[in-house]
Amino acid sequence: MDQLNLFGEELPDSFFEKEWQGMPEFVMNPEVPILTIKISFKTKEDIDKFSELIGQKIYVNRENYWFPKLNRNAFSNQFYIDEP
Numbered sequence: 490m491d492q493l494n495l496f497g498e499e500l501p502d503s504f505f506e507k508e509w510q511g512m513p514e515f516v517m518n519p520e521v522p523i524l525t526i527k528i529s530f531k532t533k534e535d536i537d538k539f540s541e542l543i544g545q546k547i548y549v550n551r552e553n554y555w556f557p558k559l560n561r562n563a564f565s566n567q568f569y570i571d572e573p
Contacts, residue, residue, distance in 0.1 A: 520559060 530536045540547040543556050 520555070522555075 528539070530539065536547050543554065543558075545554055545556075545558050547554070
């Protein structure tokens, strides 16, 4: 599949293969839940109690939470160094 570059021009797949020669392999392992449930609350107190139970602040405009809390910065301190 051809990909557009910054200026909208099509670049052949072989362009990336040539430019990325020798680069370390990167495999993205997205977190995928094994179960998703919907929980309803009658009162603000119920929300606060549930929030305390899972150890996460519950926000009105946020629908998704991980339990235990997902560390989204787990790999933010890792990088590759190319040594001569």
